[in-house]
Amino acid sequence: MVTKTEETQLNRLESQVEHGGGGVWEYLCLVRKLKVRRSDKVLKHGLSILNDPKKRSSLGPDEWTLYEQVAVAAMDCQCLDVAKDCINVLHKRFPDSKRVGRLEAMLFEAKGSWEEAEKAYASLLEDNSLDPVIHKRRVALAKAQGNMLMAVECLNKYLNIFMADYDAWRELAEIYISLQMYKQAAFCYEELVLSQPTVPLYHLAYADVLYTLGGLENLQTARKYYSSTIDLTGGKNNRALFGICLCTSAIAQLTKGRNKEDKDSPDLSSLAAAALEKVYKQGASDKLPILTLALKNLRVSS
C-alpha cells in the first residue's frame, strides 16, 4: 500500500537521485519496500552502486539484496547480459540457493524460452511444493505466453491453498477483467474488500466492476461503494466523484419510465458534481467548461 506521504517521499527521492543529489540507496530501499516497478531507474542507479567497489562494500550483507533487485530490474529492461552477470555473482556466493534458482528460471522467462523456464520451475517445486512465489511465477509464465485460461486455472489452484494472499486475489480480478468476466472479478474484489475494508481503492475497483456489469441493483450498489471510497479518502478521489455522477445518471435513465423517487440521497450527485467543479477550478481551471458541459449532459448538476 502506498500512502500519500510515501508517494511524495518517493517522488522527492526520485528527482533527487535523477539529478545526482545522492540518496540512491534510500531510494532503492523505498522502491523495494513499496513494491513499485521502476525498473529503468533501479537498473541505472543500482548498477552505479554495484560498479563502485567502495559503495558496494559499505552496504554489507545488503549487497546481495541489491544484486537480486538489479537482476530483476535488468530482466524487466531486457538487459539480459547485466541480469546474467548479477545472477552469476549471486550463484557464486550462494551455490545451492532456491532463490537464485528462481532468478535463473526468471532469466529463461525473460529470454522467452518458456519450456526451459517451466522445467526450471517444476524442478524447484519438486524440492518445495508449497513455495508461493514459484506458484505465482508459473501464473505469470502462463500469462506471458498469452494463455489466460491457464493462468486463471493456476491462480485458482494457488488461491485454494493461499487464501489470504490478497495480491493474488487482485491479480485474479485483473485477469478476469481482461477476459471480460466481470461477475468473477466482482467476486474477487468482494474478497479483497472483506479482507482489507479500509483500502479505498478496492472499494473503487469493486464499484467500477459493478457499474460495468450494469442493471439497476448493481448500479445502486456501485454508487454505495463509490460513496464509501469518498468517505475513506475524504473526497480526494476524483474517479469516485465521477463514478457517483455516472451512476446517478444511469439510474435515472433506468427508472425514468417508472418515475420512481430516488429516496436514498437526492443531492448526492449534485454534491459530487460541486466537489468536482471545485477540484477543477483549483487544479485545471481551463478544463472547467468541458467538465461543466459533461456534467450537464449527465444531467446531474442542478
Next chain:
Amino acid sequence: MGFGLAIGVFGVLILAHAAYSTIQYRGLLKIMEEEFSGPPVNVVLELALGLVFCIWAALTVPGKFLSIHPQSEENRIVSLPDNVDFMMFNHRGKLFSSELDLKLKR
C-alpha cells in the same frame, strides 16, 4: 524531550510528597485524637498539580501522535503496489532496450 521528562519526574515527586504528607497528617490526627473531616488543602493541591504534570509528561514524552483518520495524508492510500510477484518480461519495453548500454563491471 528533556524538559518534558523533567516535568514528569517533578510530577511524580509532588505525588510522593502528597503521600508523605497524608501519612503525617494521619499520625497527627491520631495524636490529637480528632475525627477525620477531610484531606488538608496542601495535599489536595499537590495531588491536582502532580496529576496535571504527569498527564502532560505522559502525553508529550513518548512521541508524536499519529493520525487515525483514513483520509489523512499518512493513511490515505493513493496507489496499490505493482504486483511484482506476477511481473512479466515480454512487454513493449523490449523495443527500447538499445537505449540503455550498461554493464556490470568486475
